[in-house]
Amino acid sequence: xxxxxxxxxxxxxxxxxxxxLEKGVVVAGDAVISVxxxxxxxxxxxxxxxxxxxxxxxxxxxxxxxxxxxxxxxxPQT
Amino acid sequence: xxxxxxxxxxxxxxxxxxLLGLDCSPVGFIACGGMSAAFSNLxxxxxxxxxxxxxxxxxxxxxxxxxxxxxxxxxxxxxxxxKEVLIMMVEHVTxxxxxxxxxxxxxxxxxxxxxxxxxxxxxxxxxxxxAKSGGHGLSxxxxxxxxxxxxxxxxxxxxxxxxxxxRIAEIDRRFSRWTVEKKLERLLTPNLLLKAVYLVxxxxxEEFKQAYADMQREDGDLRYLFSGPWPPYNFxxxxxxxEPQRSDVINKPTxxxxx
Numbered sequence: 001x002x003x004x005x006x007x008x009x010x011x012x013x014x015x016x017x018x019x020x021l022e023k024g025v026v027v028a029g030d031a032v033i034s035v036x037x038x039x040x041x042x043x044x045x046x047x048x049x050x051x052x053x054x055x056x057x058x059x060x061x062x063x064x065x066x067x068x069x070x071x072x073x074x075x076p077q078t
Numbered sequence: 079x080x081x082x083x084x085x086x087x088x089x090x091x092x093x094x095x096x097l098l099g100l101d102c103s104p105v106g107f108i109a110c111g112g113m114s115a116a117f118s119n120l121x122x123x124x125x126x127x128x129x130x131x132x133x134x135x136x137x138x139x140x141x142x143x144x145x146x147x148x149x150x151x152x153x154x155x156x157x158x159x160x161k162e163v164l165i166m167m168v169e170h171v172t173x174x175x176x177x178x179x180x181x182x183x184x185x186x187x188x189x190x191x192x193x194x195x196x197x198x199x200x201x202x203x204x205x206x207x208x209a210k211s212g213g214h215g216l217s218x219x220x221x222x223x224x225x226x227x228x229x230x231x232x233x234x235x236x237x238x239x240x241x242x243x244x245r246i247a248e249i250d251r252r253f254s255r256w257t258v259e260k261k262l263e264r265l266l267t268p269n270l271l272l273k274a275v276y277l278v279x280x281x282x283x284e285e286f287k288q289a290y291a292d293m294q295r296e297d298g299d300l301r302y303l304f305s306g307p308w309p310p311y312n313f314x315x316x317x318x319x320x321e322p323q324r325s326d327v328i329n330k331p332t333x334x335x336x337x
Contacts, residue, residue, distance in 0.1 A: 012133075012305075013129055013132070013133065015188060015303075015305050016132055016133055016136045017129065017132055018188075019136070019150075019308060019309075019311040019312070020132050020135055020136055020150070020152065020153035020311070021132070021152070021153055022152075023150075023152065023311035023312050023314070024149075024150040024151050024152040024153070024311045024314055025085075025086065025149050025150065025151045025152060025155075025314050025316060026151075026152050026155075026316060027151075027155065027166050027169075027170060027316070
């Protein structure tokens with residue numbers, strides 16, 4: 001149960017990062033936020049790939065609990 | 079000290095209950111032309127932002143969603159002063175109004191679909207007619223064999239894409255009835271068949287969720303990650319991207335630490 005909760009929290013974070021880092025209103029010159037001199041676009045890709053890896057890990061774990069947002073239509077519960 | 083911006087809202091209403099943002103600073107509102115920008119003061123040594131801050135950003139935007147239509151700002155948007163925020167709002171007032179009108183009473187849903195790429199590829203290969211010796215019309219020279227191999231890989235890739243398109247169309251069809259706008263991305267990685275975001279009328283979200291629940295119940299080799307409702311991050315359209323004209327506009331934190 002603890003593992004499932006942690007995985008679910010990870011998925012939530014990844015889904016949030018997938019949005020807030022790459023999307024939304026950009027004003028005043030579209031700042032490139034750097035992470036240790038690595039371009040944000042790369043970070044976005046990393047987040048995406050991490051999401052996929054997380055999903056793969058959950059799948060190999062045999063559970064679809066983190067997809068539970070679908071069960072009630074809400075977001076993953078943390 | 080900087081002003082951290084969360085969103086622009088189509089209302090000058092303020093949140094009734096105290097709303098706390100980054101570093102537990104109270105969220106304030108700067109009104110302009112029937113809209114308001116939600117902000118909080120950020121005074122942090124080094125200006126570093128991390129994953130927990132992203133969650134706070136999202137939590138604030140979601141709370142604002144309960145009282146107004148919001149245009150969520152990208153994580154890490156900082157301004158030097160309230161005056162600079164006002165200037166920004168005046169510069170973008172038309173775009174903000176257009177977006178707010180288009181996104182009013184709408185929410186975003188996310189769907190990621192994984193398929194077993196290796197297994198699908200095996201099936202594709204098995205479905206190909208057996209190659210006849212020399213049947214590809216290329217010579218048996220090294221160059222000919224190389225070209226035949228390349229052509230084979232190209233053909234498999236083509237069939238995989240056709241199969242991906244077929245499956246995506248099947249998935250997308252389930253949601254089209256409830257969708258106002260959508261963005262679909264195919265095969266961003268070999269296993270990520272589809273990354274989709276859908277814009278849905280807020281009062282139709284239950285039907286949209288039900289469409290997903292129906293799909294999820296069916297047997298198959300696909301795996302899903304479905305989430306929402308989110309603020310409409312993916313559907314904000316900003317045309318103007320002016321360069322900052324004033325040296326005192328802060329538009330980036332010194333660093334964002336992640337993962």
